[in-house]
Amino acid sequence: MLELKHVKKYYSIKQNAFKFFSPSVKIKKVIDDVSFELGQGEVLVLAGESGSGKTTLAKLIIGYITPDAGDIVFLGQNVNNSKKNKSFYSSIQMIHQDPYSSINPYLKIKDIVMEPLKIHNGNLSYAEKEKKVRIALSRTKLEPVEEFLEKYPNMLSGGQRQRVSIARAIVSIPRLIIADEPVSMLDVSIRAEILSLLNELRNSLNISIIYITHDLATSRFIGDKIGIMFAGNLVEFGNIDEVLLNPLHPYTWMLLDAVNFSSSGSNVYYKTPEQTNSFNIPSAGCKFYNSCKLSSNECTSDPQKYEISKGHFVSCFNYKKHDIDDN
Ligand SMILES: Nc1ncnc2c1ncn2[C@@H]1O[C@H](COP(=O)(O)OP(=O)(O)OP(=O)(O)O)[C@@H](O)[C@H]1O
Ligand code: SF4
Ligand SMILES: [Mg+2]
Numbered sequence: 012m013l014e015l016k017h018v019k020k021y022y023s024i025k026q027n028a029f030k031f032f033s034p035s036v037k038i039k040k041v042i043d044d045v046s047f048e049l050g051q052g053e054v055l056v057l058a059g060e061s062g063s064g065k066t067t068l069a070k071l072i073i074g075y076i077t078p079d080a081g082d083i084v085f086l087g088q089n090v091n092n093s094k095k096n097k098s099f100y101s102s103i104q105m106i107h108q109d110p111y112s113s114i115n116p117y118l119k120i121k122d123i124v125m126e127p128l129k130i131h132n133g134n135l136s137y138a139e140k141e142k143k144v145r146i147a148l149s150r151t152k153l154e155p156v157e158e159f160l161e162k163y164p165n166m167l168s169g170g171q172r173q174r175v176s177i178a179r180a181i182v183s184i185p186r187l188i189i190a191d192e193p194v195s196m197l198d199v200s201i202r203a204e205i206l207s208l209l210n211e212l213r214n215s216l217n218i219s220i221i222y223i224t225h226d227l228a229t230s231r232f233i234g235d236k237i238g239i240m241f242a243g244n245l246v247e248f249g250n251i252d253e254v255l256l257n258p259l260h261p262y263t264w265m266l267l268d269a270v271n272f273s274s275s276g277s278n279v280y281y282k283t284p285e286q287t288n289s290f291n292i293p294s295a296g297c298k299f300y301n302s303c304k305l306s307s308n309e310c311t312s313d314p315q316k317y318e319i320s321k322g323h324f325v326s327c328f329n330y331k332k333h334d335i336d337d338n
Contacts, residue, residue, distance in 0.1 A: 012219060013049040013072070013187060018042055018081035020067055020243075041067050042078070043243040043298075046316075049236070051186065052217040054210075056230040056251060058266065059240030065223045068240070069189045072221070073103050086186060101131035104180035106190040110172035110197070114164050114179075121160040124148065124178045131183060147182040150215075151175075151208060170201040174208070181212055189221045206233050228270045231255060236322075239263050242298040249323030259325040261303050280304055297327070305329040 020042040025035075042064050049055050057065045070076045072083055074090045083090040088099055104127065107113040114123050124147055128140045135143075145156050151174040153159040164172055173193060180188050190209065194202040210233050213220055224230055230237065234251040239262065247260040258264050261280035268278060282302050292298045296311040303310070307329060314326045 012051045012086060014047075014082075014084045015072070016046050016082045016084070018045045018068075018071060018078045018083060020064075020071060020076065021079050040243050042071065044081070045243075045245045046081075047238060047245060047248055049187075049219055049221070051219055052213060053235045054213060054220045054222055054233050056234035056237040057221060057223045057240060058225065058227055058230060058237060060266075061225075062242075063240040064243045065240055066191055069105070069191055069221065069223060072187075073105055073189060097131065101127060101183040102186045104183070104185045104188050106173075106176050106180050106188060106193045108192040108196055110169055110176055111164075113176055114172060116164050118163075119160070120148070120153070120162050120164070120167075120175055123164070123175055124182050126179060127183045143182055144178075147178040150181060150212065151178040153178060169197050170205060173197060173205055177205075177208065177212070181216065181218070184216060185218060187219045187221070189223070191223045192225070193222075195225065202229070203232075209233060226270075227255070227266055239266065242292050244298060244326060245324075246299070246327065247325045249320075253320070253323050257323075259319060259323075259330040260299075260327050261305055262299050265302070278304075299327075305332045 019040070022039045022041055023036045024039050045068065047055075057068065059065055067076070071078055072085070072090065077091050086099070086102060090099075121141070121144055124144045125140050128135060128143060132140065144160070148154070148156045148159050153171065153174050164175070167175065176193075188209075193209070194205050197205065206229060209220060209222070212218060220233070222230070222233055231251055236249065237247075237251040237254050238245050239247040239254070239260065241262045247254055247258065247263045254263065255267065258267055265278075265281045281299075281304055287302050291301060293300050293311075295313075297303070297306070297314050300306050300310050305327075309328050314328050316324050316326050317330060318324050319330070
């Protein structure tokens with residue numbers, strides 16, 4: 012359903028802006044050669060530290076920004092082809108992190124949820140649109156529906172507002188939803204409810220979801236696959252149970268140890284911040300080099316992508332060394 016092939020997005024950043032005669036321009040590889048596939052009804056968790064490129068990848072998939080190289084093919088169409096058919100636009104919807112800024116405070120819930128239908132389904136009568144809005148509110152458990160239709164966002168809790176965002180995203184029954192940290196700004200007590208709701212909707216409507224999160228601990232609850240991002244690279248990708256229970260990239264170990272997921276104490280593979288001399292990302296070769304304890308000479312060139320078992324990929328020359336003895 013979705014395929015990314017060698018997608019790259021670079022930004023040029025001006026340095027030494029005060030040096031009039033010699034400003035230098037540095038190229039920042041925000042997304043650097045990312046490829047993966049996602050099937051209909053599958054949930055892909057994208058995880059990685061702040062600045063690793065998760066939101067940029069989401070913007071590329073939804074077509075807000077264009078890649079500098081590579082292809083993004085969704086339902087058989089290139090996302091960057093200007094002649095996409097109309098249904099493309101209603102087939103991907105986004106849920107943002109902040110339920111306060113992502114919905115218009117001056118509109119009634121009915122009108123907020125109806126927005127995608129007004130844009131993409133102009134042929135429907137008002138009554139038909141309202142019927143779809145009622146179904147979306149009911150599916151997201153904003154009940155009694157009659158009451159919620161007439162309310163304004165300031166009358167709702169954070170969790171209810173995020174349900175409104177979800178209702179708006181599903182009202183046109185899209186094929187793919189990209190949820191960018193949809194629960195991180197919500198109270199811990201209601202995060203599980205929202206995740207359960209997304210899971211239910213994927214099962215009942217067969218919608219694929221790209222779920223962006225920092226929270227690896229809850230990601231297994233919803234994900235089928237996981238992609239681990241580091242500095243614009245997808246360093247590990249595969250079935251979520253396989254990757255989390257049998258991690259191969261030193262950075263995946265580092266993320267897992269941060270949430271005490273693994274019991275083995277695996278910092279034999281990576282350097283802790285105290286042990287790292289340089290936080291700089293090398294401009295060539297493996298970007299994790301300065302934080303890695305397994306590095307070897309070949310790591311100064313770009314790591315290859317190895318398929319370890321069906322669909323489990325890792326970009327690391329020394330992934331086999333993960334069996335090394337801790338003692
Ligand atoms: N328009 C832009 N121009 C220059 N740099 C950009 C631009 N957009 C994003 N970046 C840079 O790209 C990198 C990745 O940003 P992105 O927002 O995709 O990260 P993220 O993984 O979503 O982080 P977070 O977890 O904090 O949301 C960051 O270093 C950011 O500063
Ligand atoms: S490629 Fe080399 S430097 Fe990069 S993570 Fe693997 S061992 Fe470490
Ligand atoms: Mg982000």
